[in-house]
Amino acid sequence: KMGTTLAADGPCAPNLPVLDCPVFPGDALAKVGDFERVVLGSGVVREGDVLVSTRVGILRWDAEMARLWVQTEQRRYVAAQGDHVIGVVVGTHADEYRVDIGSAAAAMLPVLSFDGATKRNRPHLAGGALVYARVVVANKDMDPEISCAAPPGVSSKDWVTGESLFGELQGGHTFSCPASLCAVLALEDEECPVLEALSQVSPFEMAVGNNGRVWINAREPSMAILAQQAMLLCHTYPVHDHARLVHELATACRSDR
Amino acid sequence: GDALLREDQRLPNQLRALAAEPGALSRANGSARFSHDGTQVLAAVWGPGEVRRARERPDRATLEVVVRPHAGLAGPLERELEQLLLSTLAHVVLLALHPRTLISVVIQPLMDDGALLAVAMHASCVALMHAGIPLRGMLGACTVALTPDRRVLLDPSRSEEAAAAAIATLAFLVRLPSAAAADGPCELLLSH
Numbered sequence: 001k002m003g004t005t006l007a008a009d010g011p012c013a014p015n016l017p018v019l020d021c022p023v024f025p026g027d028a029l030a031k032v033g034d035f036e037r038v039v040l041g042s043g044v045v046r047e048g049d050v051l052v053s054t055r056v057g058i059l060r061w062d063a064e065m066a067r068l069w070v071q072t073e074q075r076r077y078v079a080a081q082g083d084h085v086i087g088v089v090v091g092t093h094a095d096e097y098r099v100d101i102g103s104a105a106a107a108m109l110p111v112l113s114f115d116g117a118t119k120r121n122r123p124h125l126a127g128g129a130l131v132y133a134r135v136v137v138a139n140k141d142m143d144p145e146i147s148c149a150a151p152p153g154v155s156s157k158d159w160v161t162g163e164s165l166f167g168e169l170q171g172g173h174t175f176s177c178p179a180s181l182c183a184v185l186a187l188e189d190e191e192c193p194v195l196e197a198l199s200q201v202s203p204f205e206m207a208v209g210n211n212g213r214v215w216i217n218a219r220e221p222s223m224a225i226l227a228q229q230a231m232l233l234c235h236t237y238p239v240h241d242h243a244r245l246v247h248e249l250a251t252a253c254r255s256d257r
Numbered sequence: 258g259d260a261l262l263r264e265d266q267r268l269p270n271q272l273r274a275l276a277a278e279p280g281a282l283s284r285a286n287g288s289a290r291f292s293h294d295g296t297q298v299l300a301a302v303w304g305p306g307e308v309r310r311a312r313e314r315p316d317r318a319t320l321e322v323v324v325r326p327h328a329g330l331a332g333p334l335e336r337e338l339e340q341l342l343l344s345t346l347a348h349v350v351l352l353a354l355h356p357r358t359l360i361s362v363v364i365q366p367l368m369d370d371g372a373l374l375a376v377a378m379h380a381s382c383v384a385l386m387h388a389g390i391p392l393r394g395m396l397g398a399c400t401v402a403l404t405p406d407r408r409v410l411l412d413p414s415r416s417e418e419a420a421a422a423a424i425a426t427l428a429f430l431v432r433l434p435s436a437a438a439a440d441g442p443c444e445l446l447l448s449h
Contacts, residue, residue, distance in 0.1 A: 025386060026394025026432035043391070045351070054351055054391035074389030075286040076305060078355075104305045104358040140356055 019061055023053040023070060030068075041069025042080075073180060077102035077211040079138035084166075084186070085146065086174065086209035089129045097125055099133070102211040105143040109133060113147040114167060116158035123159055123168060130169040130215065132207045169207060172217035173224040179212050181235045186210070194234045197246035198227050226253050265414065272399070272412040277379070279387040285363075287388020291380035293412060295370030300380035302388040304360035312359070317352035321361045324377070327368075338364070341374060345428050345447045346381060351391040360390060371414040372400035374426045374449070396446075398428040425449060 016030050023029065029044065029051045040046060041062070043055040053059070057072030079085075079101065090106055091098035097109040109131065114123055125131065137145035148166035150156035157163040185192060186208045198204070204218035204227060214231065218224045230249050234242045261269060273294035282288035287302035305318055312319050322343045324335040342364065350360065362384065364377050375398035382396035402413035402421035410417055418424055428447040 024395060024433055025392035026430070028432075045354075045391070054354075054393070055389055056386045072389050076303075076388065078305070104307055104355070140354060 016059075016061075018059050021059060022057070023059050024056055025054050027053045029053055029059060035066075035068075037066050039065055039067040041067040042078075043070025043072060044068050073178060075178075075212075076104075077179070079103045079107065079135050079144035080210075081135055081138045083135040083138070083210035084208070085133055085135060085211040086169070086207060086213040086215055087131050087133060087146065087211075089125045089127055089131065092125065092127065097131075099131060099146060101135075101144065101146065101209075102213070103144055107133075107135070107144040107146045109146050109148070113149050114159040115149055115156040115164045116160065121160070125168060130172075130174065132166050132169055132209070132215070134166060169215050169217075172205070172215050173221070173228070174213055174215045175228050175232075176212055177214055177232060178235065179210065181231065182208050182210055182212060182214065184235075185214065185231065193239060193242040194231055194246060197243045198230055201226065201246070201250045222253060226250060263410065264416065269408055270411050273414075275379070277383050279383050285384075285388075287384045287386070287390065289380050289383035289387055290367075291376055291383055292368075293370075293372055293376050293379075295368060295414065296372055296376045297367040298373070298376045298380040299365045299367055300377070300384035301363045302361065302381075302384045302390065303363075304388070304390065305355040305358035306361070308357065308359035313357050316356055318350070318355040318358045318360050320347055320350060320352060321359060322346065322364065322381075323361070324364045324366075327366055338374060338377060341426075341447065341449055342377060342381060345378060345396070346385075348444075348446050349382070349392050349394065349396050349430060350385065351393055354391050369415065371416075371418045372412050372426075374398065375400045375412070375428075378428055394430045394432040394444075396428060397431040398426060398447075400424060400426045 018029055032049045032051060043053055043057060044051055045054055053070050055070045055072045057070040060069055060071050085101045087099035087101040087107060089097050090100045095111055098106045099109050101107045112122060131148060133146040133148045134151055135144055136147045150165055154165060159167055202218065202223045204216055204223055207215040216224045216227050226249055230246045234245055237245060276292045278290040280288060281290040281299060282301055285301035285303060288300065290299050308319050320343060322339045324338045325331060326335055362381050366373055378396050378398040385392060400412060402410045402417055403423040404410060405422045413421060426449050430444040430446055
């Protein structure tokens, strides 16, 4: 807690002229004293009593967590705690799996980090297997650690049943996409016209990783390709065009057969 | 008067037209094509990524610069360019935020009509910004040529560099001025 507050709408909301504006590396964003409480998000560092941007992007304020961050398109994934990621098993050891999630260092997945897993009854993942997991430990000094156990607040289903939220992803097709698209697809509260339009073409299963990977499982390969192309295409179009674009792609796909 | 104008009709302190194209390459984590009219450089950035144990540093990222000539094999000129870029970029990139990783900058000059080091610096800066690598500020560079008759020319062309008595490149860490500071602070990083 620092100094006096500049309250606009609430105790934590700042009164910054640069909010929601483009910022460049080295730009002074605000004084620490302007906030009652602030969490430094990605792209913001503190130099003395001034908050400085380290990237090119739009300055955002997350009121829920009092977080100041710079929204930018970083191609290389940097692990952050709480992210949901899709990884590929690249090594098996006695107590852990080594999983590639796209970050600089491979992540560690403890062998028993599955709901209801014991030493005798646990999933055996081979090299090349896909997993959907949650990042449990992520900081700049350590290799990231992931887990397939249900987070607190979500009911845990045994890994044997195949109904648990995290775990191995069987079959399907994975592709890479920009992190901002993953953020849009993963939103639970808001509607996603692309996904609704695609579900009307044919039902399919999907997992979205914050690390820029999306997994799609559909009965027909053509549906998986259609879904991939639709999602990548709609990312560059305004929202009201999405339903129409999906419809056009689906008709073109059907007419080619 | 007209006696002051250079071969390409520029004033002695006039820079050439600058052009930047971030995202010139689709697969690199960050890339940029930067040109000062006749001099064009392509830069690609990879990272923060895996690093070999031998080069790993526990407190900061390892920065690597590679300069590939547009024809032939890399020689001493390329090595000198690499060293100068490396020592300058090490002051710009916030290496402490990504320990035990590798940040790799690959530079390829496409056309050389003078002031190559300055253009390479600008291209690296835009490529690093495109990749989202954390930076302390932006990098601004300028080449200066001193002619035998004591004239100072900014951003010299190749023929002007060949005829110059001395050439220097200056690089600055640039931060845009804010409401808090009336003039933006510029830190001199390199004078070569």
